[in-house]
């Protein structure tokens with residue numbers, strides 16, 4: 001595999017640029033940072049499938065395309081299967097020798113939002129991973145259906161307000177906790193599973209490279225801060241993501257072969273979850289006195305999860 | 318290299334086996350599939366050809382029919398030959414992706430073993446799945462027996478993959494009556510069949526990185542209409558290519574097919590228009606009625622259901638006095654689709670024959686030669702009276718009291 005060297009950000013950000021800056025994602029959207037990083041971390045040929053969502057509607061509006069590589073979008077739920085189908089065809093054609101260039105390495109990648117990954121496309125993803133296709137699935141997790149105006153998904157955390165789980169005079173927003181997709185995908189026996197964040201760009205690029213190098217299905221959940229629906233200033237995307245990783249609400253870690261857990265980032269100064277929540281409009285209502293217990297609950301869950309991850313890392317289970 | 322498969326000049330195959338042999342001979346690269354009665358054996362057989370080295374392809378057994386068609390789309394865009402099979406609920410689950418496949422102009426071949434749609438759940442043959450696909454932008458070929466299921470599947474690849482067509486193709490056969498009934502089938506030799514279908518020549522190949530392609534773009538009111546219009550035009554324009562392919566097929570097989578099949582129509586006074594195995598039932602009925610009662614009965618059957626052969630149907634029926642259109646799908650509060658389309662076609666003639674609609678055979682209810690004769694005779698009565706003397710839409714073969722709707726206003 002031809003991995004791009006990742007010495008410094010400036011150099012890296014201009015390497016092998018196959019994702020054009022001309023797209024219609026919101027200014028400050030983290031989706032494009034993550035996608036560019038994936039495409040810049042390898043020189044191999046890429047076939048990219050993308051589920052319906054902000055990324056797709058903003059990057060392939062006919063007659064334009066931002067994708068300077070093979071790209072396909074079928075529907076909201078089936079990018080994993082589109083990649084799997086293409087990968088199956090690649091195998092068949094490579095054996096027959098009918099490819100234009102039979103020796104050049106090809107990598108198959110699928111992108112999905114949390115809506116298509118955690119909810120509607122869950123079955124397609126699960127099936128493709130179970131079948132062992134050689135591809136990498138990257139979830140752009142902004143914890144809501146952003147493309148359709150900010151509805152809840154099963155990745156939306158407890159306490160956040162969305163248009164379909166609203167905070168109001170009788171409600172603190174979403175009542176249910178976020179689904180643990182990383183654990184679910186690790187339980188599939190996927191050889192490489194990770195949660196990564198674009199503010200920690202080196203570990204993200206390394207994680208992407210590992211996933212692309214690994215034979216078999218890999219799953220990566222990426223933290224994708226959404227200024228529009230999380231309600232923060234577009235210039236603060238990386239700052240908010242720093243708060244996310246430093247409060248440990250989004251811990252950065254990998255799980256190899258379903259059991260070998262490695263924490264990839266340990267904040268020097270762990271900040272309170274409250275500071276992360278306070279920076280976003282979607283949690284504003286939680287700062288009313290009657291919802292203090294929800295903030296406490298979120299903090300407790302974050303602490304418990306962090307302890308669990310550390311124990312698992314130590315125990316290698 | 319694939320192992321040699323021994324074929325006799327005459328085989329005894331059911332429709333499923335016949336279709337799967339066509340997939341083998343066409344050397345399909347990827348089959349992504351999900352099992353459902355009665356189409357399951359088609360993909361099981363492909364799987365066994367792969368497992369035993371008769372074909373060098375990838376068999377991807379996915380987790381649903383939606384996934385099956387999604388995998389087919391990904392595989393087809395990656396520049397090789399793709400096919401799958403389904404029925405009924407599986408077809409319904411695929412529907413979203415059927416539109417996406419045709420919108421992306423991917424020449425996937427889908428063998429559909431027609432079966433009723435639930436509820437109530439039913440595994441037997443009717444045409445409700447076939448009708449569900451009729452606006453999906455696919456070419457739809459219809460078969461009346463196992464030989465045709467084999468022949469049309471081979472033709473489907475050659476039609477859909479033609480660079481002037483580039484459309485997906487469904488090949489329909491009736492659940493159980495065709496799919497599970499062993500019949501004589503005369504296969505082509507492997508080299509002849511493959512020579513006919515030809516090597517797959519990709520267009521906009523996702524695995525050709527010298528020329529990156531974007532599949533499945535977004536279009537809104539500025540461009541969507543033009544895309545859809547072009548797709549419709551491609552379907553309309555495929556008619557002459559379908560004719561060519563059928564003509565070429567005749568040359569190698571001796572078997573002649575047309576987009577509209579006509580039987581005993583030269584002097585027919587009354588006709589039945591039908592699809593699937595019912596066509597053969599009606600042919601027998603017409604032949605017997607001609608002998609027994611001197612009724613000049615004929616049968617017309619769209620071999621190609623989409624693109625709908627509007628002009629050929631009109632030409633085939635232009636000289637008859639009364640027509641019965643048989644719809645094997647519950648019309649859900651309307652006249653049957655075949656009735657509507659045939660009526661529209663013959664409305665453009667001066668003669669404007671009398672047309673009635675029969676809904677029949679739902680959920681595999683048997684349709685007998687006797688019933689076909691009764692329907693022919695009713696048409697004869699209309700012809701003699703010069704007007705429709707029954708309800709315009711009737712249910713044929715239903716238990717309990719007669720069910721019918723609408724009367725003619727023509728005097």
Ligand SMILES: Cc1ncc(C[n+]2csc(CCOP(=O)(O)OP(=O)(O)O)c2C)c(N)n1
Nearest residue numbers: 052053054076113114115116144145146147
């Ligand atoms: C089958 C289907 N159901 C619903 C939709 C509407 N829809 C399109 S994108 C979307 C939400 C996308 O959310 P997510 O996957 O999280 O991606 P994001 O836009 O947040 O990046 C929805 C509900 C659709 N396109 N297809």
Ligand code: SF4
Nearest residue numbers: 026029054146226228
């Ligand atoms: S709504 Fe959110 S995810 Fe969508 S483009 Fe804007 S910032 Fe990005």
Ligand SMILES: [Mg+2]
Nearest residue numbers: 113114144146
């Ligand atoms: Mg989202």
